[in-house]
Structure formats: structure tokens, C-alpha cells
Amino acid sequence: MQLIGMLDSPFVRRVAISFDLQDIPFEHKALSVFRNFDEFSAINPTVKAPTLVLDDGSFLIDSTLMLEYGDALAGNSLLPTAPAARARALRAIGPALAACEKTAQIVYEYSLRPQEKQHQPWLDRVQQQLFAALRLLEAETDAFDIAALDQAAVTAAVTWSFVQLNVAQIVKPDDFPRLAAWTARAEALPVFQRYPLV
Known part of the structure; x- marks a missing residue:
């Protein structure tokens, strides 16, 4: 299989790290x-990262669907099986993915849209959504186990x-100290270092 996309994408990176953890x-x-x-576009005409090219030449789009497929390949899941534990994990994953999407929207607004066409009320709204997602994620951080x-x-x-x-420049570690501390511990692990962000 081939995982297509840059590791500066959290969606690509979460698949790479997860597959490594599952020995896929x-x-x-x-x-x-x-x-x-x-x-x-020659691989995937939608040009969406990540793209997972399967051994038969077909491909999957969307990191969550790739992780579901990985669970089937590995015969085990990185999601807990007990309903309460799975709900806890999903309560963290949802806002994490929302934070990724909102961060990307901010980046695209500043880097792709001409300055005279940038809409500050839209940026303010997206930033508010980003902070809300990170607050929800921060509240779940204590459940993580290195x-x-x-x-x-x-x-x-x-x-x-x-x-x-x-x-x-917008989101400071002091605003989310548990999430920042958790990430520092995780990023020090060999499995994270094998797929560096930059």
C-alpha cells in the first residue's frame, strides 16, 4: 500500500503513525x-490528502476511513472496544479533527486568498471554533496513556x-497546558519521530 500526502498534514500523519503502531x-x-x-491527480482525481492506494490499485479517501480499513487489516483497533471507553476516545477525536479543519481554514484564508478579499468576521468565527475545539480536546487529555x-x-x-x-501566533501553549504537555511526550516517542511533522 501507498500512503500519499505530506506529513505536515495531521490527517496523513495520524494514518502513518497508526499503521506503524499496528504493524501494517x-x-x-x-x-x-x-x-x-x-x-x-493522476493517482486520485480529487487530489485529497491523504490518499491510500491499496494493493489492487484502488484507493481510499479520508483518514478515518483509512484507519477503519487498517483495523480490519491488523485484526485489532486503536479504538477501545468497551462502549464507555470508545465514547471517551471519540469525544477526543471529534474536536481534534475539528481543530485540524479550522486550522487549515485559517491557513488557507491567509495564504491563498488575496488580502483585500480576506473576511475578518469569517476569520473571527473560525478562530472561535478552533479555540472551542481545543478546549474540548484539552478536557479529554488526562485520559491518554503514553x-x-x-x-x-x-x-x-x-x-x-x-x-x-x-x-x-494565535494559539499559545499556556492556553492548553495539558494538551501541550501530552504532545511533547508523544512527539518524543520513536513512532512519532519516524513520521516527522517537518
Whole structure:
């Protein structure tokens, strides 16, 4: 299998780290949806990262669906099976993914839209949503276990690293100290270092 996309995407990175934790073999192909648009579109015409090219040549889109497929391949899941524990994990994953989406919206607004067309009320709204998502994620952080990484713990760490890479001028570690501390511990692990953010 090939995982297509850049590791500065939290969606690509969460799949890479998860597959590694599950001992699922894959090749990472670093293609940018911007710089490598034509090459990427030849693989997946929607040019969406991540793209997971399966051994039969077909492909999957969306990191959550890739992780579901990975669970089937591995015969185990990084999500807990007990309903209460799974609900706890999903309560963290949901806001983490929302924070990634809102961070990307802010980045695109500043980097792709001409300054005269940027809409401050929209940016204010997206920033408010980002902070709300991070507050929800911060509240779930104490449940993470460095010795037994689950999908919530992985996604939370890649989310915070992505946020800090892109909007550190807006989101400060002091505002989310538990999430920042958790991410520092996770990023020190070999499995995270094998798939560096930059």
C-alpha cells in the first residue's frame, strides 16, 4: 500500500503513525496537493490528502476511513472496544479533527486568498471554533496513556503539533497546558519521530 500526502498534514500523519503502531506495512509517498497537483491527480482525481492506494490499485479517501480499513487489516483497533471507553476516545477525536479543519481554514484564508478579499468576521468565527475545539480536546487529555497509545491519543498529539506549526501566533501553549504537555511526550516517542511533522 501507498500512503500519499505530506506529513505536515495531521490527517496523513495520524494514518502513518497508526499503521506503524499496528504493524501494517505501507510506503509513504510525499506528494503535495499544491506543488504536485498533476502527479497527485493522476493517482486520485480529487487530489485529497491523504490518499491510500491499496494493493489492487484502488484507493481510499479520508483518514478515518483509512484507519477503519487498517483495523480490519491488523485484526485489532486503536479504538477501545468497551462502549464507555470508545465514547471517551471519540469525544477526543471529534474536536481534534475539528481543530485540524479550522486550522487549515485559517491557513488557507491567509495564504491563498488575496488580502483585500480576506473576511475578518469569517476569520473571527473560525478562530472561535478552533479555540472551542481545543478546549474540548484539552478536557479529554488526562485520559491518554503514553504506554498504551490509542487513536485519541495519537490524533490529539498530531493535532496540537499541526496547530502549533501553523497558527502558533494565535494559539499559545499556556492556553492548553495539558494538551501541550501530552504532545511533547508523544512527539518524543520513536513512532512519532519516524513520521516527522517537518
